[in-house]
Amino acid sequence: MNDFEARAAELLDEATYGYFAGGAGDEITLRDNVESWRRLVLAPRVLVGVKERDSSVTLLGRRRPHPFLVAPMAYQLGAHPDGEIGTATAAAATGATYVLSSQTTTDPREVARAMGEADRWMQLYVFQDRAVTDDLVQAAKDGGYEALVITVDFPTGGRRERDERSHHVLAHPTYAQLTKGPATPAERHAMHDPSLTWDDVAAIGEAGGLPVVLKGILNPADAERAVDAGVAGIIVSNHGGRQLDTVLSGADALGPVVEAVDGRIDVLVDGGIRRGWDAAKALALGADAVLVGRPVLWGLACEGAAGAQQVIQQLVDELDNALALLGCPRAEDLDASFLTRRG
Numbered sequence: 001m002n003d004f005e006a007r008a009a010e011l012l013d014e015a016t017y018g019y020f021a022g023g024a025g026d027e028i029t030l031r032d033n034v035e036s037w038r039r040l041v042l043a044p045r046v047l048v049g050v051k052e053r054d055s056s057v058t059l060l061g062r063r064r065p066h067p068f069l070v071a072p073m074a075y076q077l078g079a080h081p082d083g084e085i086g087t088a089t090a091a092a093a094t095g096a097t098y099v100l101s102s103q104t105t106t107d108p109r110e111v112a113r114a115m116g117e118a119d120r121w122m123q124l125y126v127f128q129d130r131a132v133t134d135d136l137v138q139a140a141k142d143g144g145y146e147a148l149v150i151t152v153d154f155p156t157g158g159r160r161e162r163d164e165r166s167h168h169v170l171a172h173p174t175y176a177q178l179t180k181g182p183a184t185p186a187e188r189h190a191m192h193d194p195s196l197t198w199d200d201v202a203a204i205g206e207a208g209g210l211p212v213v214l215k216g217i218l219n220p221a222d223a224e225r226a227v228d229a230g231v232a233g234i235i236v237s238n239h240g241g242r243q244l245d246t247v248l249s250g251a252d253a254l255g256p257v258v259e260a261v262d263g264r265i266d267v268l269v270d271g272g273i274r275r276g277w278d279a280a281k282a283l284a285l286g287a288d289a290v291l292v293g294r295p296v297l298w299g300l301a302c303e304g305a306a307g308a309q310q311v312i313q314q315l316v317d318e319l320d321n322a323l324a325l326l327g328c329p330r331a332e333d334l335d336a337s338f339l340t341r342r343g
C-alpha cells in the first residue's frame with residue numbers, strides 16, 4: 001500500500017500530490033493520525049476456534065459485509081481519469097460503502113449509475129450559496145444515496161502550507177460549479193459558510209429527508225449535542241489532519257466519544273487507518289465502522305479503479321486475518337479486552 005503512495009508521488013505533479021497528501025500547519029496531526037493507531041497494542045486470545053469468521057457490521061440499521069467506507073475526497077479526476085467513478089466502482093466491487101464528496105468532479109447521478117445497487121452516501125458542505133447545497137441534496141435523492149454526511153469541521157479552510165507554496169489550483173471543474181475558473185485554496189475556502197450552527201444542520205437534515213451523519217466530531221460534548229439533534233450517526237474525524245493542526249487524532253478522540261454516545265447512534269472514525277488491524281482497533285474501541293481516505297486515492301492515481309479496488313480488498317483481507325489471529329471470529333465482538341497498554 002505504501003508502494004502505491006510512493007508511485008503516486010512520482011506520477012502526479014508536485015502540486016497535485018501535495019494537495020492530496022498534505023495537512024495543515026506543521027502536519028503534526030497528519031502524522032499523529034497514522035502513529036496513534038500504531039501505538040495501540042493488541043492482546044489476542046487463542047484456541048477459540050476461528051475457522052468461520054464474520055467481518056460484517058450493522059450501520060444505519062443495515063448489515064454491511066465489513067466495516068470499511070471510502071471517505072469523501074474532493075477532485076478525484078485530478079488523481080486519475082477514472083476519478084469518482086473509479087473509486088465508486090471499486091467500493092461497489094468490494095462491498096465498501098462509498099461516500100461521494102460534495103466537491104466531486106463527476107455528476108453524482110452518473111456515479112450512482114455506475115454503482116448499480118451498491119451502498120452510497122453523499123457528503124455535504126454547506127456553502128454560502130445555499131442553492132449549491134440544495135442542488136447536491138436533490139442529486140443525492142435522485143441518485144439513491146442513502147444518507148447525507150454533513151461535514152461540520154470546515155467553517156473555513158485550514159492553513160495548508162503545501163498548497164499555498166505550490167499555488168495549487170484545480171484543473172478540473174467540480175460538479176457543483178462553484179468556481180468560474182481555476183480557484184486558489186483561499187478562493188475555495190471562502191465558499192464555505194462560517195456562520196453555520198446546529199440549527200442550520202437540523203434544518204438541512206429535515207429538508208433533505210435522508211438520515212444525517214455528522215462528520216468532524218472530536219469533542220464528547222459535541223457528540224452529546226449530536227445525539228440530542230437527532231442525527232443517525234457521527235464520524236469522529238479531524239479531516240485527515242487538513243484543518244486545525246495539533247488537534248487530537250481520531251484514535252485518541254474515539255473512546256470518550258463512544259462513552260458519551262453510549263450506543264444511542266452510530267459512531268464511525270477516520271484518519272490514518274492504513275491496515276486492516278487498525279480497523280480492528282477502532283472496532284475494539286467501540287466504533288461501528290471506519291472510513292479510509294488517502295490510500296484509496298493512491299490506488300486510484302496509480303491504476304485507476306483497479307488500484308482503488310486492490311487497496312480496499314487488501315484492507316478487508318487484513319481485517320479477516322486480524323480476526324483470526326486475535327481469536328475474535330466476529331468483528332462485532334471486538335471490545336476493549338483485545339487492547340492493552342504497552343508494557
Ligand SMILES: Cc1cc2nc3c(=O)[nH]c(=O)nc-3n(C[C@H](O)[C@H](O)[C@H](O)COP(=O)(O)O)c2cc1C
Nearest residue numbers: 020071072073074101151239240271272292293294
Ligand atoms: C485530498 C482530500 C480531499 C478531501 N476532501 C474532503 C471533502 O470534500 N469532504 C470531506 O468531508 N472530507 C474531505 N476529506 C477528508 C476525508 O474525508 C477524511 O476525513 C480523511 O482523508 C481521512 O483520513 P486519511 O486520509 O488519513 O484516511 C479530504 C481528504 C483528502 C486527503
